[in-house]
Amino acid sequence: xxxxxxxxxxxxxxxxxxxxxxxxxxxxxxxxxxxxxxxxxxxxxxxxxxxxxxxxxxxxxxxxxxxxxxxxxxxxxxxxxxxxxxxxxxxxxxxxxxxxxxxxxxxxxxxxxxxxxxxxxxxxxxxxxxxxxxxxxxxxxxxxxxxxxxxxxxxxxxxxxxxxxxxxxxxxxxxxxxxxxxxxxxxxxxxxxxxxxxxxxxxxxxxxxxxxxxxxxxxxxxxxxxxxxxxxxxxxxxxxxxxxxxxxxxxxxxxxxxxxxxxxxxxxxxxxxxxxxxxxxxxxxxxxxxxxxxxxxxxxxxxxxxxxxxxxxxxxxxxxxxxxxxxxxxxxxxxxxxxxxxxxxxxxxxxxxxxxxxxxxxxxxxxxxxxxxxxxxxxxxxxxxxxxxxxxxxxxxxxxxxxxxxxxxxxxxxxxxxxxxxxxxx
Amino acid sequence: xxxxxxxxxxxxxxxxxxxxxxxxxxxxxxxxxxxxxxxxxxxxxxxxxxxxxxxxxxxxxxxxxxxxxxxxxxxxxxxxxxxxxxxxxxxxxxxxxxxxxxxxxxxxxxxxxxxxxxxxxxxxxxxxxxxxxxxxxxxxxxxxxxxxxxxxxxxxxxxxxxxxxxxxxxxxxxxxxxxxxxxxxxxxxxxxxxxxxxxxxxxxxxxxxxxxxxxxxxxxxxxxxxxxxxxxxxxxxxxxxxxxxxxxxxxxxxxxxxxxxxxxxxxxxxxxxxxxxxxxxxxxxxxxxxxxxxxxxxxxxxxxxxxxxxxxxxxxxxx
Numbered sequence: 126x127x128x129x130x131x132x133x134x135x136x137x138x139x140x141x142x143x144x145x146x147x148x149x150x151x152x153x154x155x156x157x158x159x160x161x162x163x164x165x166x167x168x169x170x171x172x173x174x175x176x177x178x179x180x181x182x183x184x185x186x187x188x189x190x191x192x193x194x195x196x197x198x199x200x201x202x203x204x205x206x207x208x209x210x211x212x213x214x215x216x217x218x219x220x221x222x223x224x225x226x227x228x229x230x231x232x233x234x235x236x237x238x239x240x241x242x243x244x245x246x247x248x249x250x251x252x253x254x255x256x257x258x259x260x261x262x263x264x265x266x267x268x269x270x271x272x273x274x275x276x277x278x279x280x281x282x283x284x285x286x287x288x289x290x291x292x293x294x295x296x297x298x299x300x301x302x303x304x305x306x307x308x309x310x311x312x313x314x315x316x317x318x319x320x321x322x323x324x325x326x327x328x329x330x331x332x333x334x335x336x337x338x339x340x341x342x343x344x345x346x347x348x349x350x351x352x353x354x355x356x357x358x359x360x361x362x363x364x365x366x367x368x369x370x371x372x373x374x375x376x377x378x379x380x381x382x383x384x385x386x387x388x389x390x391x392x393x394x395x396x397x398x399x400x401x402x403x404x405x406x407x408x409x410x411x412x413x414x415x416x417x418x419x420x421x422x423x424x425x426x427x428x429x430x431x432x433x434x435x436x437x438x439x440x441x442x443x444x445x446x447x448x449x450x451x452x453x454x455x456x457x458x459x460x461x462x463x464x465x466x467x468x469x470x471x472x473x474x475x476x477x478x479x480x481x482x483x484x485x486x487x488x489x490x491x492x493x494x495x496x497x498x499x500x501x502x503x504x505x506x507x508x509x510x511x512x513x514x515x516x517x518x519x520x521x522x523x524x525x526x527x528x529x530x531x532x533x534x535x536x537x538x539x540x541x542x543x544x545x546x547x548x549x550x551x
Numbered sequence: 552x553x554x555x556x557x558x559x560x561x562x563x564x565x566x567x568x569x570x571x572x573x574x575x576x577x578x579x580x581x582x583x584x585x586x587x588x589x590x591x592x593x594x595x596x597x598x599x600x601x602x603x604x605x606x607x608x609x610x611x612x613x614x615x616x617x618x619x620x621x622x623x624x625x626x627x628x629x630x631x632x633x634x635x636x637x638x639x640x641x642x643x644x645x646x647x648x649x650x651x652x653x654x655x656x657x658x659x660x661x662x663x664x665x666x667x668x669x670x671x672x673x674x675x676x677x678x679x680x681x682x683x684x685x686x687x688x689x690x691x692x693x694x695x696x697x698x699x700x701x702x703x704x705x706x707x708x709x710x711x712x713x714x715x716x717x718x719x720x721x722x723x724x725x726x727x728x729x730x731x732x733x734x735x736x737x738x739x740x741x742x743x744x745x746x747x748x749x750x751x752x753x754x755x756x757x758x759x760x761x762x763x764x765x766x767x768x769x770x771x772x773x774x775x776x777x778x779x780x781x782x783x784x785x786x787x788x789x790x791x792x793x794x795x796x797x798x799x800x801x802x803x804x805x806x807x808x809x810x811x812x813x814x815x816x817x818x819x820x821x822x823x824x825x826x827x828x829x830x831x832x833x834x835x836x837x838x839x840x841x842x843x844x845x846x847x848x849x850x851x852x853x854x855x856x857x858x859x860x861x862x863x864x865x866x867x868x869x870x
Contacts, residue, residue, distance in 0.1 A: 131650045139639060333634035337695070340601040340628040341651040343620065533603065 128342045132350025136325070137357045150362050154369045177219040177246070179236075180209055188224050191257035197250060213239060222254070229262050301470050303412060304497030307420050308490040310363060311427050312463045315489065316456065318359040319431040323448065325351055326439030326532070335532045344529040349521075352432045359428065419496050419506065426513045427489030430520050431459065437524035440531030441539040441547075451541070458486035466494060473499035483509050485516030523548055552579040552732050553614030553702050555600065560609035562595050569595040571758040572609070577734050577751070579702075582725075584749035584766070585738040588847055592758040593738050594631070597705055600736070601628045613703055613734075624653045627701035631708045631738070633692050635680045641667070641691055642676040645698060652699035659698065666694040670720065685712040693721060697728065704728060707738040722748070742840040752839075754846055761850040762842070773837040773845075776809040780822050781831040788825025792818060798841065808837075 140146055176196045183189045183201055192199040199222070202209060209221040220238030228234060234254060263273050326348075329335040338347055434455050442448045462481060469478040473495040482492035482501075488509045495501050530547040531539065555577040562570040570592045577583040587593050598604045600611055602618045613622045636644055642663055649659030667673050670690045680688055689712045697704065709725070710718045725748065729735055739745055745752065745766075752769055754762040762769060778795075786805050789797055794813030799806035809815065815834050823829050837845075 127653075128651060131647070135647050135650075139636075139643075143638075332637065333630065333632040334636055335634065336603070336630045336632065337628065337634050337648065338651060339603050340626070340630075341623055341648070533598070 129346045129350040129353070132342070132347055133354035133357065136351055136354025140355065140358045141361060146358070146362070150365055153362075154366055158373075179250075180212065180218045180221040181224065182206060182209055182221060183224040185224070185226050187228055187261055188254075188257045191260050192253060193257075194249065194253045197253065210237065213237060228258060229265050234258075300498050303416075304470055304494040305466060307497060308463070308466050308494045311420075311424050311489045311493060312459065314359055314363070314424050314428040315431040315459050318355060318428055319435040322352055322355050322432040323435035323439035323452070325355065326436045326528075327442060327445075327448065330440060330532050331443055339532065344532060345525045348433070348436055348525055348528050352429065352436060356425065356428055356432065360425075363424070416493075416496050420493050422510065423489040423493050423513075426510065426517060429517045430485065430513065431455065433517070433520040433524040437527040437531065437544075440528040441534070441544055443535065447538050451539075458484075462487040462490040466490060469494050470498055473501075479505070483512065485509075485513045488513055553734060554578055554612075555703055555734050555736070556612040556615075557596070557600065558609050558611070560596070560599060560606045560611060562592075562599060562604065562606050564595075568758050570599070570606070573755065573758070573760055574609075575753045575760065575763055577703075577736055579734045580729060580732050581750040582729055582735040582737050582748050584745045584752040585736055585755070586740075586745060586752055586843060587755035591755045593755060594707075596755070597628070597707065597736070597738065600703075601626055601705060622703075624699070625701050626703045626705070627696040627699065628705045629693060629696040629707055629709055631711075633688060635688060635692060635695075637681045638679050640677050640679055641672070641683070644680065645691070645695055648695040649698045652701075654699050662698050662700075663694065666698065669724070670694060686714060686717055689713055690717065690721075701733070703734045703736070705736045705738075708740070709737070710739075710741065710744060742838065742843060746839045754843065756847045756850045759850075762846045766839075769842065770836040770839075773842055775834060775836050777835050777837050777841070778807045778809060778815060778818060779831070779833050779835060780805050780807070780829070782822065782826035782829050784825070784827035788821050791825075792821060
């Protein structure tokens, strides 16, 4: 045990000092935040389309007066369609709108333009035109304006999640995000930290340091110390990021309200931040203790399982290229569980989600996602975790046998057949 | 003061019998030269002694105790292929290796400082090994091997990459450790070093011991029948000699093997007459280098002769 802790400590200390670790730890969130800021800016920009000028061919003058938009100007023209088309192609107009005579009884309006137009622009245009057509119909059918208003008023709809402890109002969407995020972190732990372990094993082997180490400690101790030390490094990085995220969520309301136009929520422009957030139905999700505990457990479990397997592969090869072929079968279940994250979020109680979250090699991601977005029976979680622990013990047992032989094998590219023989022999 | 006792050890890898019924003893306060051509089974034997691998048959005792993690802690192994962490600093690296051998952090630090001083390497303490020359790394590797004051030292080509000054320094430290009662196993292909350092030798070939015993006894077995002559002029005078075999011949040096009944005095006369100036004439024991070549080729020749009948088949089967 003492030797294991010496190895783990050395792995941890020498790794967290490297420039690579410090840069990724500090820059990771900055890059992530930068990414979201860019998305925010782009989408806010596209919410306010650039002003465009549209010619309207409305022979009956049915709509022209009713079309109204801040940024889009509608100009009635009385020319044949051919000349309107020529004018648009010549760049005089951004496009032209043809209003049929039977527009109020279902005739199709057509908008001709040279550019495809952004989806936000076309939805703005469509909304403006639809509102105008509806207003026309209301007038033609002599519907009372008040009645119309009443019918068209916003319908409020809320989803309430029932849990053992009571009700959780309206956070389903937020928990989907939380679940996705946690799933992604576990994915990182398994794939990225797993490959860090593999790299470390390969480096020790190619540097030939390993021969000196195993003349001092058992290969098993070296393997375990390495996996634990790098795991501690990963946990430190994650904890740092988690604290940042916690701080971020705390201020997220204020940040989000900066990007949202109160008018789009039918609020006065003077609406306060709280009012805007309430109208968006946005609340910071409170992550339950059980979700958090399971997340940490699956994070560690998934890491242990894959780190051991990756270490075994690292011991069998001498170069990155040789490793690639061998890593594919190990990476498949990880990739599968991240690919299926969307269906699992959408239907957390489906057979697919249940099966994936029970199989040890795929369980960490789907199970945490399910716990985040739904109420998973305790026995299912217990069974899933029990199987995971068994798989870890199996992986450590097999991995250690491969490792013991692999680290001393040079000059020959190992195949899965060789590895199987090593497991039998040692 | 512990003896290393290798008893009837055998190790097979897949189809290769790497070590076949090998037995020898290495005594404390003496240096045992473990010799043999490449692939003879030296590394396999060393790995079993250092408890990296386990013999299929036979056993290895150190101080009457089977090798184990406990004996590992009092053993220092310098492998032929050097291994250091390239990015770790010298002092950290030494402390880490010391801790792995069971030293406390404080002890390891103190001993690392002592040995770095002895090797005149104090300035490198905070340099990553990457920045050091081959010879410097070699010294660091040696310090890592002896940091925990091992009772058994296994040194595989310890002088590789060292300049003559550092080689002398290392040699004096090895002798000092030997005089301190350590059991030392020395593996090398440099026969002049073997002759200088070793008290006993053990020569393996194809997994088997072909020659072993105290160095001077082994040399006596091969007789005092070698003559070496250094001179100015041409070596042509040897062509006229009778009753000798020429084993080395160059423009300034010849080595001859005396056959039964040949007269060294006559050879000396011929050398004086046949060269411009005679510099050295020495009648001596067969050098270790020749003993090595002779023992290995004779052994392999005998083995090859015994296998002639089956050779064709195995060659075909290996394809």
